[in-house]
Amino acid sequence: MPPPDEPQFRAHVASTGRLSPSLRRIRFAGAGLSDFSSSGDPDERVLIEFDGHRRSYTVRHWDPAAGTVDVDFAIHAGGAAAAWARAATVGSPVLLSRAKGWYHPPADANWQLLLADLSALPAAARIVENLAPATAVHVIAEVPDAGDEQHWVTTADLTVTWLHGTGNGHGPSALPDHLASLPLPPGPGYVWSAGESGASRTIRAHLRRRLGWGADRFDVMGYWQADKERWLARYREVESRIEELTARELSSGKSFDEVRDAVDAALDEAGL
Ligand SMILES: Cc1cc2nc3c(=O)[nH]c(=O)nc-3n(C[C@H](O)[C@H](O)[C@H](O)COP(=O)(O)OP(=O)(O)OC[C@H]3O[C@@H](n4cnc5c(N)ncnc54)[C@H](O)[C@@H]3O)c2cc1C
Known part of the structure; x- marks a missing residue:
């Protein structure tokens, strides 16, 4: 079985439409989606592969009976995905990964x-x-x-x-x-x-x-990431330092969130 983040479900653009001035809704369909299922998390995302690029997008609607997935694309300046979504036409092929999300409110949240x-x-x-x-x-x-x-x-x-x-x-x-x-x-x-x-x-x-x-x-x-190209260039300069820090924090038995605190502080310090 492919890893969860591997785009594996073959689909194509079934329809496109303007949802609002800055959002475009694209409906994906295709026999490959018969094996797709929702994670149940309302913020679930899939990795979409198109024209050799992979980007994360939220499953806005999943209709298991019709076998369709709706995704709302922000149309912004720059970016392969935004450009793809702006120009996508019915029949354009994509691959979708499995879905997963992060929204998990504690039971006592009122x-x-x-x-x-x-x-x-x-x-x-x-x-x-x-x-x-x-x-x-x-x-x-x-x-x-x-x-x-x-x-x-x-x-x-x-x-x-x-x-x-x-x-x-x-x-x-x-x-x-x-x-x-x-x-x-x-x-x-x-x-x-x-x-x-x-x-x-x-x-x-x-x-x-x-x-x-x-x-x-x-x-x-x-x-x-705003100003992604500048950010990535700077990140490459400090990447090994951040990776060493992450490994050190993890091996000292700290929780995921404590490790993230340390990494966030290091990124701040690096101006990232
Ligand atoms: C879990 C998850 C769920 C997501 N769900 C959605 C979703 O449902 N709809 C959606 O539109 N996006 C969603 N995103 C964000 C989307 O993955 C990014 O915006 C992605 O970077 C767009 O790729 P791109 O090829 O257009 O731009 P990139 O190649 O990543 O970046 C090119 C340039 O565009 C700029 N840029 C990138 N994204 C934006 C943006 N949103 N607004 C303004 N400038 C931008 C960058 O700063 C960079 O300068 C989600 C991301 C994650 C991690």
Whole structure:
């Protein structure tokens, strides 16, 4: 059996459409998807292979009866995937990997906060749509344009704050400052956050260091890297140092989150 992250399910573009000014929805279909199944995590992602590139995208809808997978692509400047999604036509072939996700609120969480930029909006939307009735959830969503706001059908107790014009490749994300100034509800909660990697690191540091939260109370993911080419060039310079540090921290018996704290601090120090 191929490794879980190996794109292995053959599919093709069945339809494409404009969801909003900055999002394009592509439906994948094909006999190869008969073996595909959902992980059950609402933020599940697949690796999509197209024209020799592999990129991570969220399964916005999976219809097992029809055998279709819907993916919402952010259309941004630069990037093989964004360009592919902009130009994709019915019949274009792809391979999809198995799906997996990270959204795991602890059982005692009596409120949830979701922070998402445009790339994470499909996951946030699916999370909200799948919440149990009356779950208290606040979504802070950063989108390029007011026209990218979405309306979700849910029985959860939903509050949405839309931020426009920041982040998403148009400048620094406003999500970290927004979180830092937000009075959080009392009692145990859960934060799910995804977006640009630098902003995600700041958000994670706030939860972990400023608020002192345990790692089971949040899942914070970097979905993409601003100024990726410069970042990768600088990373290559410090890669061996970061790898040695990671190996050392792991072998000293530290938890995954403690190791991540140390790696995040080293990346900060390297200006990454
Ligand atoms: C678990 C997971 C789930 C994801 N789900 C989705 C999803 O459902 N929809 C979605 O659109 N994206 C999603 N992403 C993000 C997507 O994988 C990245 O945006 C990816 O880098 C796009 O590839 P690319 O080839 O277009 O750009 P790249 O080749 O990676 O980058 C080229 C240039 O584009 C810039 N760039 C890349 N992504 C963005 C962006 N989102 N906004 C602005 N500038 C960008 C980079 O900084 C770089 O300068 C997800 C990522 C992860 C890890």
